[in-house]
Amino acid sequence: ADEEIHYLMTRGLDEDTATSLIVRGFLDVRLKGLPPQLQKDIDVMIEKASLKSTM
Structure with missing residues (x-):
């Protein structure tokens, strides 16, 4: 990468933003018919993972 x-x-x-963008691209999950709360939970986990990648 x-x-x-x-x-x-x-x-x-900057490097942190670029890294975060790439991580989010690999982890972004959008499935039709996914319950909204489950999608929200997935989005929160992706956000946490992308923040850890910049530390």
Whole structure:
């Protein structure tokens, strides 16, 4: 993912933001018919995972 991070940084993102964006891209889950509360819980877990990736 180093090349992807480098590319995003050349577009003006800092390293932490670029890393977070890539992590979210891999973890983003959208399924039709998923109950709203379950989708919300998944989104919260993705947010926590992306924050940990920048530490």
